[in-house]
Amino acid sequence: MRKNNPSPLLLKFVSEEQILLRDFLKLKGISKRALTAVKFEGGRILVNGAERTVRWMLERHDQVTIEFPPEEIGDGLTPEQGVLSILTEDDSILVVEKPAGQGTIPSRNQPHGTLANTVFGKYLLDQHPATVHVVTRLDTDTSGVVCIAKNRHIHHLMSTQMQQTGFDRRYIAFVRDWILEDAFTIEMPIGRKDGSIIERMVRDDGQYARTDVRVTDRFELNSRRYTAVELQLHTGRTHQIRVHMAHVGHPLLGDDLYGGPCDLIQRQALHCASISFKHPSTNENVTYASELPKDLLSLIPTQTRFQEEYSVNFSG
Known part of the structure; x- marks a missing residue:
């Protein structure tokens, strides 16, 4: 292990009346592990520029600065x-x-x-x-x-x-055959497949996993029927979308590990289109989105419902 330089200062401004520094830091989400690291691994806690312990009593408008210790790399x-x-x-x-x-x-x-x-x-x-x-x-x-x-x-x-509370993670995938239902939820536990260090499967003794599925369009190309779906993850198990969709009979295009056909695309047709969460510093709700890459765009015929819903740009 090697260590980098100390982390930048993290500023906190107190608006509460008479509160222990330790309790204030807890309210601000500073973990016990982080405080232990600050105390024993080279960090500092400053109140109005003076180094203090967590037993210090804060007053309204005090400024608290945390200098986190060097991180191990x-x-x-x-x-x-x-x-x-x-x-x-x-x-x-x-x-x-x-x-x-x-x-x-x-x-x-x-x-x-x-x-x-x-x-x-x-x-x-x-x-x-x-x-x-x-x-x-x-x-x-x-x-x-x-x-x-x-x-x-x-x-x-x-x-x-x-x-x-989770992140709102939305994925776009293209799966084998036409899915007749417009929306459904897959709520099945996932665990490691016996004899494999990579492959997962639905199994009763696995970890809880939930995936919401919404059909956005149905296509046919080169005599291959397939469906475009938007998926929302409520858990984050390894290969969760790939395992769940294969289990219900609709493996992802290009996903040879879980039985998906590879004639239209050479990798699993899966894209994390957006994530939404509360920003850890501002507490504001933020969303970041990504456009489909070219290999997935090639799976979408023009003038489709999918194109209209996602405002797909075929010129890129």
Whole structure:
């Protein structure tokens, strides 16, 4: 492990009457783990510029500044230069569009060329003192929106939000055959398939998983019938959409792992089209969206209901 420089200061302004610093920080979402790190790993808590302990009694209009300690950066994450398609960036979050074929984080099989490698390279150029905290991860062959927290405190806030209220994550997928129902919910537990370290399946002893499915259009191309669906995730299990859709008899086009046909596209036809959540610093509701990439656009005939609903631009 190596450590980066100290994180930037996080400012808090007190509006409450007579409150312990410890209680104030708890109200602001600072975790016990973060406070322990500040105390023992090189951070500081300042009140009006003077270093204080969490037992300090705050007065109205006091200014609290937290200096988080240096973050540890794993030896497996190397900085790399590359192109990032950035949807938004501020001191708290970085939201990008990930292309299909790129891993989100390094793995044994893909130690380089991942989104995290490129983001870390950007951090070094920007002199941003943190490791890469991925909040919403996508499979290698899934394209679309990925949210990254800019430090571990923001990561904690966003992870807590996901556990308590969830993010609104919307995906577009193209699946085998025509789905006759216009909308339905798949609520089936998912677990690892016996004998495989990659493949998942619906199984009674798996983890709870829920996917809402809405049909947006039905197509026929080269004698292949398929359906465009919008999916909303309420849980985030590995391969959740791919497993659920395959289980109900409609695997994703291009998804050979779960039985999808590969004559129209060579990767799973799945795109994270948007995510919505409360911004961890401003508490405002925000939404970030991504347009369909060219390989998925090629699956959509012009003059369709899908084109009208999503205002698809075929010129790009």
